[in-house]
Amino acid sequence: MSNSSRIAVDAMGGDKGLDVMLAGVAAARRRFDGMQFLLVGDEAQIRAGLEAHPNLTQHSEIVHAPEVVGGAEKPSQAIRRAKTTSMGVAIDMVKQGRAGAAVSCGNTGALMAMAKLALRMLPGIDRPALAALLPTLGENDVVVLDLGANTEVDARNLVQFAVMGAAYARTTLDLGRPRVALLNIGSEDQKGTEEIRDAAAALRAADHLPLDFTGFIEGDQLARGNVDVIVCDGFSGNIALKTAEGTARFVADLLKRAFSSSVRSKIGFLISKPATELLRDHLDPNNHNGAVFLGLNGLVVKSHGGANERGVATAIGAAAKMVRDDLTRRISEDLGNFEAKAA
Amino acid sequence: MSNSSRIAVDAMGGDKGLDVMLAGVAAARRRFDGMQFLLVGDEAQIRAGLEAHPNLTQHSEIVHAPEVVGGAEKPSQAIRRAKTTSMGVAIDMVKQGRAGAAVSCGNTGALMAMAKLALRMLPGIDRPALAALLPTLGENDVVVLDLGANTEVDARNLVQFAVMGAAYARTTLDLGRPRVALLNIGSEDQKGTEEIRDAAAALRAADHLPLDFTGFIEGDQLARGNVDVIVCDGFSGNIALKTAEGTARFVADLLKRAFSSSVRSKIGFLISKPATELLRDHLDPNNHNGAVFLGLNGLVVKSHGGANERGVATAIGAAAKMVRDDLTRRISEDLGNFEAKAA
Structure with a gap:
């Protein structure tokens, strides 16, 4: 299984807490075949939460991140904590090629700022x-x-x-x-x-x-x-x-x-x-x-902050489809053609 | 009956034509007591249209205006025809004190530009x-x-x-x-x-x-x-x-x-x-x-362009309520208090 079919999930970012996030990931696991997950956040809490989802455990790996980006936190402040927050580390998994996409229910402004900084824009955007x-x-x-x-x-x-x-x-x-x-x-x-x-x-x-x-x-x-x-x-x-x-x-x-x-x-x-x-x-x-977020050198999917289990699963499914469709490459090609023809 | 309980209606401005406008005015006449109307537009056409509404005839007066503002007409162009268009003349009825409010289903930008020019802004707005x-x-x-x-x-x-x-x-x-x-x-x-x-x-x-x-x-x-x-x-x-x-x-x-x-x-x-x-x-x-349009020295009510008979009657009813509530004076007083206390 290639790394790109793995989805990095910011497990701590939702308004409804870690348990709803994990239940959503488990639902996505049941709904879509062959998915693998990187669950990013507090390792002890995630490990404890996973006990309720034995089937998920074998398809996921925990990536520890000790901090969480706050809902009202300014993007300029959040990006300084990119390496220690569950949101920042989830995006970093995409940058490192360890995941095909990152999914977060957290602060939109912070997510965009972090994603832009870590993944950079596609040429021409x-x-x-x-x-x-x-x-x-x-x-x-x-x-x-x-x-x-x-x-x-x-x-x-x-x-x-x-x-x-x-x-x-x-x-x-x-x-x-x-x-x-x-x-x-x-x-x-x-x-x-x-x-x-x-x-x-x-x-x-x-x-x-x-x-x-x-x-x-x-x-x-x-x-x-x-x-x-x-x-x-x-x-x-x-x-x-x-x-x-x-x-x-x-x-x-x-x-x-x-x-x-x-x-x-x-x-x-x-x-x-x-x-x-x-x-x-x-x-x-x-x-x-x-x-x-279109225009980035990698896939970052924003879920509703208040998404329930089904909502989280839907967002993960959407991310998986974008990975499967190779969306970033397709957009990049269209942009390349656009630039070439406009020149 | 004071002039202020009269509503000037731009009879030509709706997308659905004069007959729907007149049917709407007639419905308003039945729905709300004691209303009088100035029907502004092509006199011959309005007179012919009124034959279907004998009860409306005795409560209304026709004010001739030969031209109509187009739906896509630029406001800067429309204001030059303020004195000859049904929209402009309807607003002028408010300016002259012959009507308490004007109602039009026409071009919003033109209506605002004409109303602003003819009625002027309230102090402080x-x-x-x-x-x-x-x-x-x-x-x-x-x-x-x-x-x-x-x-x-x-x-x-x-x-x-x-x-x-x-x-x-x-x-x-x-x-x-x-x-x-x-x-x-x-x-x-x-x-x-x-x-x-x-x-x-x-x-x-x-x-x-x-x-x-x-x-x-x-x-x-x-x-x-x-x-x-x-x-x-x-x-x-x-x-x-x-x-x-x-x-x-x-x-x-x-x-x-x-x-x-x-x-x-x-x-x-x-x-x-x-x-x-x-x-x-x-x-x-x-x-x-x-x-x-709040902030003007007089009442001008904008109806949906595509309003049906009931929609036109509702807009006229809304205008009549604003006249009865003496809305312009009340807003002007609130603004006066605001300015006085802020000073």
Whole structure:
């Protein structure tokens, strides 16, 4: 078994504690064949936690790291502790080639800063972008980036995000020429910030790219499935992602209220329970967990801080698929072609 | 009947045409007592359209305006046609004191530019903000601003939006000290842009304001009902609003799919239909229509471009409530107190 099929897991970084992390890793082990793990964190605690998962023990190795990055810790502070924290050491496993990807539920800013410092950017990329697959009404999920790695961006960053997002969609969704749109507050040419308009002009002119640039898209089209990649700055992307999650939960809560509003609707609910459970499954963020920092020389996957066992397993599964798809090499190739043709 | 209880309606500005606008006005007339209308637009077309609404005729007056602002027209271009377009003339009715508020379904940018030029800003306000009430799981709706009037803002703008949003919540939700939060991509102090962090510092220090500043809020908390006013720049606000609308529709579509996935769930759906209709009603944007430009010397209400008859009636009802609440004077008083105490 090659080192690249091993996933390094920051076992200490989740809001729900080590036991949920280990249960998630064990679930991933059962769900996906042939996975091996490096469990990074406090060795004694991990060893004790593993007693509940005898099947996991033989497929994993503990890598000791005495410290944990705090949820509110500044990235600039966290990177000084890269060599002693579970997050930093997990990333280092990727750098050393001992793992194909690192997965962490910890502090996003610290994760990005550490990953950038340890793994460095791919040639031609100025900044990494956090990308995730979101469910749509269409046949495929949609790739959305940046989801919070870069609060402010320029046109050049947005164009790079578009190329990386398209490469991700080409790889993971198996699409030849993904349809790429820029998130904006209107579909007309003069709408939005100067950066967005400049990025649109650059993408419209770049017909050598393996993507179809479809122009601007508004927030209400995120889940329609009429594009494959949605590009935005990290601030609006994060707002959009969290608003979508919050609204889905809001609607589910309203639905629960509506269903318990009368005896009649309670009966209807019981009968249609399989349908509403299907819906709940489809909307549960734990079933769409695992965002990746694109643009790095190696795979680092960010899981929701509050992910449950299933969420952790989903993020690990996503990381394993990226390793299997050789995502970093594929993106790097697309970028190389882009640069070569643009030159 | 005073002039202020009259609403000037841009009859030509909606995507769905004059007939839907007139049907909406007629529905508002039936729904709310004692309303009078100035119907602004092409006189011959409006007169012909009114034949279908004999009850509306006696409560309305036609004000002729030969031109219409285009949906993609640049604001800088539209303002040159302020005196001849239905949008411009509707706003002018407010300026002249012939109407208490103007309602338009047209181009947001043009509406703001024309309104700003004709009505001017309230003292102490640099820019208007588009504010709307959104449904929550709590007791009250939440005021969200800016929803798209200002693509880029500074800290000073955000603080002014907070004061105006609080004044709106004090008036329309009848709250003494509204809870005000800034929309951000994390709740920790160091998160977000410099503008947001500076605005937070200013709001934290301003304990003379009639509001409780609760710090940062993330996109997933929009509909939770744990704050009364959410402040953001117009770009993220627009993305959040549209993402919320799109996600609600996405979930409703998934629900429909789930309910038709088997005979069992179809039966469940039929039985629980009143419950799901309640939900649909609660989520339909036409039932929450009517955003207002705060900070102007007069009331201008923006309706969804694609509003149906019910949506137009809702926006007109919202405008009538603002007139009745004397919203502009109340905001102006709050701003005056703010300035006086800050001095």
